[in-house]
Amino acid sequence: MKKNYYQKMAFLGMLLLTLLGFQKYSEKSPETFPKVEFISESLHLKSLSDFDPNDLDEDQWQKLGFSEKQTATILKYKKIVGGKFLSKEQFKKCFAVSEEKYSQLSSFILLPETNSEAKENSGFKSYEKKSLNISRKFNPDQLSQNDWENLGFSEKQAAAIMKYKNYLGGSFVSKEKFKECFIINEENYAKLESYLILPEKTPADTKSGKSNSIKSKTLQTSFDPNTLDVNGWIALGFSEKQANVIVNYRDKNLKGSFKTLEDIKNCFVISSEKFEELKPFIRLNPSTMAKNSDEKKPEFKQEKTDFSKIDLNSITFKQLLEFGLDEKSAGSMIGFRKKLGGFMTKEQILETYNIDKELVQKLLSIAPLDNSKVERHTLVDAPEEWLKNHPYFKYSADKIIYYRITNPDDKKIWKFLKTKPEYEARMRLYLK
Incomplete structure (x- = not known):
């Protein structure tokens, strides 16, 4: 009896203590946990200066506060968008650049705000607010790239202006033509116009548009095509690439010299219109023709290949040279074709490294491709x-x-x- 009594009393005591403990716990105010704050590396704004994100390498991105992984992501994203950020808007979309980081860097980035603004600026740094430094009247034909930079244009803009002048044949001709240069916007043209020593309008007898159009002043005297080097052909209005093709065609395909007017006409980069412009001034001098014992043999004459009938899977190295490709481009194309066992599509040819894509594109538009003989297998039976x-x-x-x-x-x-x-x-x- 006593034993049962003591057991009951002990149980009631434990129950009472439990109830008292629960009451005290429930009366406590809930504990507050310390606020968690994430600390991010922030740059001192004073240490930042204006920059173009297209010019930064891996080390420079990391100095801006990005991790190695973030830097790799940014550089990979730049390749995906075409190798160049066009605007702040485009840069901001890179997921490695947080909102906080972008707001910190935004005011220092030398890019247009939006893609539409970038297109208006033709991809050049016209967003760099440089004022033009013009002190006197000048003839733009006489300015070098360095002179254009001294006027206030960026290096790329100056190079583009020089390229445009070469495109016109070495002279801007008129204010009208000068204004058409896509890198010179309305604002800059308005500042330059009164200083330009050029006619207002393009003369009616001036041919427009192409770098290989020849001006009458260039051909005031006759010339020997066998004594011209690359610069000589450029002076006649050809681009540097075209001039190299002509010299290569003369020295390698024709073994050192043009023998007839037909030889010149057959050069791929000399159009019929161009040839007719040159023809009255061409003087073939026998003393400058390369000596060749087989010169008078009929089989020595250069036959122009009909590339519309040449299969791209069987075209030879020599035929590619004849078309105008240099040895590096021709060798790369033949080598890649050999590794593949033959091309299946024309698009594959444009994937070849070290080729002149402009010339190859012309070749693809002319020559057919027959892939019927190219080796093919299944995954199961492929050797x-x-x-x-x-x-x-x-x-x-x-x-x-x-x-x-x-x-x-x-x-x-x-x-x-x-x-x-x-x-x-x-x-x-x-x-x-």
């Missing part, structure tokens, strides 16, 4: 050597060889490979 050597397959070759042992089915192998869509598209060009 191991072919997979390991083909530019499109070699990085996935080991996986393909491994997966097809237990899964001899192309669809299943593709699932296991999980390649990027653009890589898969290129690989499928060479599959049955």
Whole structure:
């Protein structure tokens, strides 16, 4: 009896203590936790100066407070948008640049605010607010790139103005033509106009538009095409690239000299219109023609290739030189074709490194492509050597060889490979 009594009393005591403890806990005010604040590295604004994000390298981005990973993301994003940030708006969209970071840097970035403003500025740094320094009247034809920079234009703008002058044939001709230079906006032209020593209007007999249009003052005397170097052809109104093609054509294809007017006419970069302009002034001097014992033989005459009938998968190195490509471009194109086993599409040709894309684009518009003889396989039966050597397959070759042992089915192998869509598209060009 006593034992049961004491057990009951002990239980009631414990219950009472529990109730008292709960009451005291419930009366306590809730504890407040300290506020968590994230500390971010911020730059002292005084240490910042105006900058163009297109000019920064990896180290410079990190000095602005970005981590190594953020820097890599920014540089990769720049490549994705075309290798150059066009505006602040575009830069801000990079997810590695936080709102806080952007607001800190924004006022120092030398870029237009929006993409539309960037297009109006033609991609050049006209947003740098430089005033033009003009003290006297001048003939713009006589200014060098350095002179344009001293006037207040940026290096790229000055280079663009010089390029435009060359495009016109070495002279701006008139204020009207000068105003058409896309890098000179309305505001700058208004400041320059009264200082320009140029006629107001373009003379009626002046041909517009192309760098290879020849002005009558250039051809006041005759010339020997066999004594002209690259600069000589440029002086006649050709671009530097065209001049190099002409000299290369004369020295390599024609073995050192033009023998007839037809030889000159057959050069790819000399149009029929151009040839007719040159023709009255051309003087072929026998003493400057390269000596060749076979010179008079009919088979020595250069035959102009009809490139509309030449298959791009069989065109030769020599024919590419004849078309106007230099040895580097021609060699790269032939080499890439050999590695691929043949081109399947014309677009592949433009992916070739070290080629003159402008000339190659012209070739693609003329010459056909026959891919019927190009080697193709399935993933299951493709030879191991072919997979390991083909530019499109070699990085996935080991996986393909491994997966097809237990899964001899192309669809299943593709699932296991999980390649990027653009890589898969290129690989499928060479599959049955």
